[in-house]
Amino acid sequence: MADTNYDVIVLGSGPGGYVAAIRCAQLGLKTAIVERELLGGICLNWGCIPTKALLRSAEILHYAQHAKDYGLKIAGKIEADLEAVVKRSRGVAKQLNQGVTHLMKKNKIAVHMGEGTLTGPTSLTVKGEKGEEKLTAKHVIIATGARARDLPFAKADGKRVWTYRHAMTPKEMPKKLLVIGSGAIGIEFASFYNDMGVDVTVVEMLDRVVPVEDKDVSAFLEKSLTKQGMTIMTGAGVEDLEVTDKGVRAKIKDSKGKVSETEFSHCITAIGIVPNTENVGLEKLVEMDRGFIQIDDYGRTKSKGLWAIGDCTPGPWLAHKASHEGVTTAEAIAKELGNKDVHPHPLDRANIPGCTYCHPQIASVGLTEAKAKEAGYEVKAGTFPFIGNGKAIALGEAEGFVKTVFDAKTGELLGAHMVGAEVTEMIQGFVVGKTLETTEAELMQTVFPHPTISESMHESVLASYGRALHI
Template sequence: MSSSTKYDLVVIGGGPAGYAAAIRAGQLGKKVACVEQERPGGTCLNWGCIPSKALLKSAEFYNKLKHSEDLGITVKGVDYDFSKIIGRSRDVADTMAKGIGFLFKKNKVDHVIGTGTVSVPGMVEITDGKDKGKILAAEKILIATGCKPRRLPDLDVDGERVMTSRQALAMKKQPKSVVIVGAGAIGAEFAYFLNAFGTKVTLVEMLDQVLPVEDHEAAAVVEKSFKKDGIDCRTSTAVENIKVNPKSVKMDLVKDGKKESITAESILLAIGVVANTENLLSPRVKLKLDRGYISVDDNYESSVKGIYAAGDIIGPPWLAHVATYEAIQAVNGMFGEGKPQRVTDFPGCTYCLPQVASIGKTEKKLKEEGVDFKVGKFPFQASGKAVASNQSEGFVKLLVDKKYGEILGAHIVGADATEMIAEYGLGMKLEATAEEIHNTIHAHPTMSEAMMEAAAAVFGEAIHI
């Protein structure tokens, strides 16, 4: 067996949780290694957030060119090269991965390539990959292996007829038609992207709205926009009897007991994720799990002393920015840099058009909890900047505690929603009230004026509605 190298911290997983943890430990002067099966960046950077946003930017730009006459500009002969669009997204991922590699070197993080298995507490063995056979002795271990796409039993993913988001990000050929199963953020984003370039898209969701975790009115705006653009949205609908043929996929869509047979060139599964624990632990290491996810305490420590976990591997919300926050908190705590904080409020974003961004609770949740609250809502149709920019779809909604004015939730649907949500996030962190946001001068004309106007609407004082 190979001789071991001693580390203050070994991080298993190189995604937004893992690489952030390794870099933070390096900043603290610790000897640290980060184990990753592929290059740094994990699913988010290589097969998720970053390349998908590159695809969506191409779709957005193409759509704007097709509607350029709305702005008085005539563009003729607009065309696209699907392979180049996919290629550009891979180039973007390549560039960002190199950036993480540079940060590893800058912070003296050892990048170990392979699968890391916790053989016993304090010991990580590389069981395959380029560095197979290495033994890493660790004072502390942080597990940040994240999640992988959920699959359906007895349905082989071949990357052409049957795809998850990973295969879809490297499509060699654009499908003429596709059924996307699951209308959460990933499903909605791929529906927008493929539809923009002419693929016939059927978007299927078992629950009663697209983007099921979002505000019902925001989801309704997205569904209306999708349908207007030709996406066939099927809510409260199940998919059954999937049969894969050499050149197509046939299935039944079931709603209210009624079946409809449908055929498409491909099917894309966007039905959630499962914890990525394969080959992670030897039989000698028993961690407490909850539905497959690693259970941790308020310090992000597992049931075994010295083994910590952060990010998607500890359960929802499965968001890159939450994973990074948790990982940094865990490292700070384990090395005495303050008391770790657990995640409370966090923004959730969907990058189709119209974009959706939210933080805090929905109206439905507040009603279920019996909270007495007020609503302030401002439509982008009343925003001068939005109308001038030809981006008047959507609204800003603010949910406020009736007694104290505390911000309980915020929901934005429309252009730049994913950028604007940060203001309300900061407001909630600082315990700002709706009145304080209302009384903060926002530049005119800007999209962010809608944030101020929604706060003013809580008190019936919005000027432009």
């Protein structure tokens, strides 16, 4: 019979859970992971990674359709083969799922496939293919993640009303698509389907798209998406959604209060997430707020030996935040079990970057200009447009800008906000800077390589202090 007693059991194998398990194993702890579906969780199998594969296909299509802008001729009609695009995306997901399977073996982590339910803070049962197993541990980490929130009046059916999961493996190309919600998920799918030639309408309740971003980024993105042919409705709400044989009929109230009925072939709901914290046996063991498990800075719940990380805990609900929490919690557990060489640090939420892979891309870290002012800072902010950057012009990607926000008194970098080509790869420069508690002086003295788009980061810092060289 398989071993059922461990130092640590991790419930859930997404980017929080599997990373926590690996770190526990590295620290010499006997570790098991329980997963009901696929190793790698939503992120690897149905989220972050396969969506990037879809978006890459849409990007290549976009470049092919604009080949003449680069002095190239492509003969014949360029069109998307939806089945092949989806197949490539699923292949990428499968490769990564196999990668996690390999990492579990390499680190000697026991994998129990099945539905895990806690029977106490440090014991659980797993119902799977092998029947029911009873497992115990010194510590348990809950990493059960979250799922898409349904509209109360139109539950996702996979036919006409989709969540991100349906939108990734469409059986047919929508003709006219309604996207409800303009956060990262909504706007990425809107961007993908728009590039694939679909007529897309985005409805956002708040007064601007990607509402967590700096307002200058929101304004720029809305203008860009509108120019690309999307219909963007902000300050608007879907009052009702009726599924018909041919599609969906939506009652949409616009920002002026006018309600109109519009027919769409399909609808994607991207209105937030619900934590997977029901039916896990957590009710008496942890404190919850709207279903999210309340934890301290190291992932401890109110029950000794029971920890939680990732999307089932308070936000931001991002894969990289979950992975970081996974490492912190693993180290905190090792310390409790007597390891004197680990020194876990709590997560600084001000230094968690956010990336949205629409077209153009968005990336940010820290405070927006408005939030910095709200927090009482006297700010210095500067913007540098890509049109002043040689590499961006040479790439044919001169749309975009970098904006930096500093504390006028101390020169501390408070936030950085970018929109344009490859900004999701560049933001890390500012994240490292913020983590090292940089000021404008160090950033100004940093030599940025030429020609790169990253030079616009340097210029935005200079612009914050009235010293930009190329505008």
